[in-house]
Amino acid sequence: MHRALRVVVGLSLGFLTAGVNVLVVAFARKWARPVARAERRRLAWALDLDTAEPTQERAVRYLAVRWLVGLFGGVVLAWLYYGLAMVGVIAYRLVAGATGPELNADDDWVEYLWTALVGVVLLYIEVQGIIGVAALEERVAHRFLGPSEAELLRRRIDELATSRAGIVAAVDAERRRIERDLHDGVQQRLVALGMLLGRARRKPEHAAELLAQAHEESRHVLEDLREVAWRVYPSALDSLGLVEALEAVADRSVIPVRISCPALTAAPQVETAVYFVVCEAVTNAAKHSGATMIDVDIDEGGGVVRVRVVDDGVGGADPAGGGLAGLSRRVLALDGEFTVTSPAGGPTEIRAGIPCA
Known part of the structure; x- marks a missing residue:
């Protein structure tokens, strides 16, 4: 009153x-x-x-x-x-x-x-x-x-608090995913490799066949380890640059990927965020969309790097899902913008805008 x-x-x-x-x-x-x-x-x-x-x-x-x-x-x-x-x-x-x-x-x-x-x-x-x-x-x-300046400072503090919480959540989610990948992939293969070597020791007459299987299993272990390492941080980003790293993502995808990406002048952490946006979007499309083509367009202008990933799949992607929610937190932590448009029947479009500074 x-x-x-x-x-x-x-x-x-x-x-x-x-x-x-x-x-x-x-x-x-x-x-x-x-x-x-x-x-x-x-x-x-x-x-x-x-x-x-x-x-x-x-x-x-x-x-x-x-x-x-x-x-x-x-x-x-x-x-x-x-x-x-x-x-x-x-x-x-x-x-x-x-x-x-x-x-x-x-x-x-x-x-x-x-x-x-x-x-x-x-x-x-x-x-x-x-x-x-x-x-x-x-x-x-x-x-x-x-x-007023006080109001602007309060808003900025709220934004920073939200982004900090998002970073912590994204890091925790990434750790859980790495643990799951190691447990379900590398660990299981190492157990199988140990069992094969044990059988080779107990059955010398079948040693050659079992060692061949163990050698093949060790190759799969290395592939799984390389995949986990790429998901943690792709070394190609530092050694070859963003374009080559994205080309590697396209090569590993089971769905054809068309990439348009010029040389960027953005900071390294921005290129890292761009890489993970594309990588996660392509991975999600390969797992859930049923798409036959994925288009990736990246451009830089006005102090912002813009990323657009579109697939021709069935749509229905959930922006609150683990992978997309983690991407959103990663982009927002850099004061960027992240949107997902995925109506039933498709297409699915993921957009991100990240300030270059």
Whole structure:
């Protein structure tokens, strides 16, 4: 209730100062900044808006627009005050009639009830109008004054806290995936390799055949280890560059991949993020999409590296799934943007934009 009263009083003050705003803009622009400071205090008290200290030009522009908002708010509030006055009149008539020597038999109670019902509806409309005026005040203030440095710092702190939590979650998810790959792949093959060598020792007459099988199993172990190492961090990124690393991803994919990637000037961590976006997107498409072609387009411009991966599969990819959610956290940790569009029936499109700095 206290909050609502502050909003109404604050908007009423805004209506009363609308004329001052017009006079300042028209005849006394040197007073624009002091008047804008007073407006900032009104907005902070009434609407809890934290705005920035305006320059002279921004103050003039703000006042030139704000007086219209104040005038509109005054019209809306005039209906509120009129309604409250009518409620007072009706209440007085009811009380006077009830406390008089006798009730007025001619009072039309149906009319009173109908008036009350209409009043409730109009009160609802009035409340929505006040909410709209308050939102308009907020938009104008943010547009012409902007958030204060303290507000910007709070937003940045919130973003950093969210990205830090995302990094921790992404690292934990990557560790679990590495452990799963080692347990289900490398460890099982090493157990099989040990069993083959044990059998070769116990059965010398079959040693040649068993050693051949053990040699083949050791080759698979090396392939699995190389695959796990590539998923942790591809050494080709450092030695050959992003283009060669992506070509290796395309070569290992069971689905044909077309890659368009120019030489980038971005920082190494940006290239690493681009690599993992493409790698994970291609891996997901190969596992779940049933696609026959994957297109990867990478370009750099305006200080941002943009990645677009599209497959012609069945669609239905879940952005909250483990792999895509991890990619989103990785991109957001670099102040980037990550979106997934995957309607049923396809196609699936993954976009990422990562600042170069």
